[in-house]
Amino acid sequence: MSHTSRIPGLRDLPVEARRTLVAESAGIDPQRVAAFAPEHGMGIGLADHMIENVVGVLGVPLGVATNFVVNGREVLVPMASEEASVVAAASNAAKVARVHGGFSTSSTEAIMQAQVQVIGVRDPEAGRLRLLEARQELIELANAQDPQLVRLGGGVRDIAVRVVGSRAGTYVVAHLQVDVRDAMGANAVNTMAEAVADRAGQIAGGRTLLRILTNKADLRLSRARAVFDAETLGGAAVVDDIVHAAALAEADPYRAATHNKGIMNGISAVVLATGNDTRAVEAGAHSHAISSGGRYTSLSRFEEDADGNLVGTLEVPMPVGLVGGATKLHPVAQAAIALLGVTTAAELAEIIVAVGLAQNLGAVRALATEGIQRGHMSLHARNVASTAGATAAEVPAVVARLVADRMVRADHAERVLAELRSGSAS
Template sequence: MPVENSRFKGFFRKSVEERRQAIADAADLEPKHVEALARYGELDEEAANRMIENVIGTMSLPVGVATNFVIDGAHYIIPFCLEESSVVAAASNMAKRCLAKGGFRTNSDKPVMIGQLQVLEVPDLDGAEHAIAEAKEKLMAFCNDIPSRMIALGGGCKDIETRQLQTPMGTMLIVHLLVDCRDAMGANAVNTMAERISPQIEALTKGRVHLRILSNLAAHRLARVEATFTPEELSNDGTREDGLNIIDGILEAHVFAEEDPFRAATHNKGIMNAISSVAVACGQDWRAIEAGSHAWTSLEHGRYTSMSTWVKDDDGNLVGTMELPMAVGIVGGASKVHPVAQANLSILGVESAQELAGVMVCAGLAQNLGALRALSTNGIQAGHMKLHSKNMAVSAGAIGEEIELLSQRIQQHEGVRTQTMAEEWLNELRQG
């Protein structure tokens, strides 16, 4: 279940241990989850060796939580796992500015994934499509005739579609299995069905099945978000006039991303900063999610453009919407193997894959607005460098109290800040 309240006064001022305890109390975490977080996510050798091949060690990344999120009337604390500063802060800030109109609103499709079969050397393409259509019910029953908890819970193959694909190597018949994966991401189940049904497809089409694999363009598994931000919420000084000016600047920045693929790539990377970070934190296949999101954006618009849409409504409010494929799961995979992924899912409190998908697109929209607002006002570096200064100090060789002192000097410098400058300032600091 979501938490009662996602807002924490002075959260960033607390120590790491104090923050962890506050989240543990708010999310009612089990001791094992608190312990997993306190170990900084380190896998033991046995667990790591089960996950991939040729294991030689593990690598940790920071896990932070985005606060202030109200989604469909409920409060959520959202775990992020990434190395980039300012992302968690920006998402939390924008979520805080999205409360006057009730927070984020989501809608997610059923968790249907696509399994593709590539059929070659078909002598009669139209006849093959007709034969598959005639046998569709039997084919689906065969796909679902396996011991499976997913199928027992109402999932399984729900439809079969065909299309002819023109290629330089001739016309291919492409068969799509539409599989309801319930609360799993579904890759293994879909791939198993595609491989299992291949002999029947070959018999019906008189062709040769070549590839049998799921598609990461989960076009039947879309998650949608909408959020409304008032001018007063987005302003620097609380005035409507300032907020309206900021909204106009955001819209000018957004239309740049809509029309220019070079800008859209960076704009969308900012969206994925949040979506992929939540995916990593919760043990999801973030590469599949990223691939599907970029592909869907191009397919939907006929060109590469912004994943998000921003407009100003009749009352002067800024309204953001986004629709992306979200192939996620809360059962199976790394979400059930990695102890910190389990802890993060517990913090999030989602009870279905659809709910997780909705939370992730909310995080993406919030992060997108955070970047647009920063770019169209003070510039992205103002907030980013404030948080990045400690990394610069450590990279320069600062230790102990030197880190904070050097970080403060980097922040206070009004001109261009470089790593060379940081190293010179550290030498000055040590020389007294």
């Protein structure tokens, strides 16, 4: 089988058959994704080594988004999420993007920053300049903490210093700007910050307090762009309405919060599936949504191009890695990386941003046409039917009634199920 992310009918297969077909479509041995089966995933022993006071393991559904083409490469994307419609929406949007070649992406260098806070400096502006004058000394001291990173081409690239006023005083804050290569980088930059803290305090003329990374990773950006075919979307009127819907998210923080949540539905699902830090990525993304004017706004942009098609763009901080942390420990994360076929953190980051853009397009398209509830509730109805006690054989009939009645509620599902069973008994 040729390597492809286009797998029609995948949802109609049994789970084990899906897993095998996904692996074969990605061009890898099905054994590479064996950990996707619950019995081969994270056991209690490994969990007990990862966090404190372990009493169990929480399962999260893991799906695979299809149809993605990123920089000309077919990609099957593992997504971990409890929310119905997320995987389907991403897959459908990626199918629309395929018409014009899929997603194009790019990234900056993998620069993470650590802050060293100096308090009690009598002359903070002069203290800032003293630290900048000692730039080379501080860089060498920091790089000495991680010679392996330096050998790999990473390490401190520069030092920035800010004077920050607060209600409790004025602080001199030094930023170590570190190329962390294929790591998320928190441990590396924190170690460096702690190593230079005392010396930085001496130079600035105060006492150091905090020495830790910032999750506002605005020097580590990834970008995705796609052209969504107007005809496939539903025509010029749909394109126009999507542009208007997106424009409200740009202008209105209330709409922007939900708009960006839709983006993060896709981003966080891939970040989680690959064993990366969802909280760090989410913090960085939402902080990036603060405009230069101090207003919270949408992370993505949608425009109409000269041919009448919809162009979507997304640029966000993406501090993810392939080395260290759960990515190397968790068997499911390892299998997810194998399925993606990525070899660098930048490549992983760019795929994640492409998924975020696809997810966003899927949500805004639904809002601009049929409304979000129709597709979302159709999938949510399966959860409601199961919660009401429907067996696998009964679920399709219960779902069909819930959707037809436009009453996707637990109490209605119980009534429908009782009627179904009563009719079967008679």
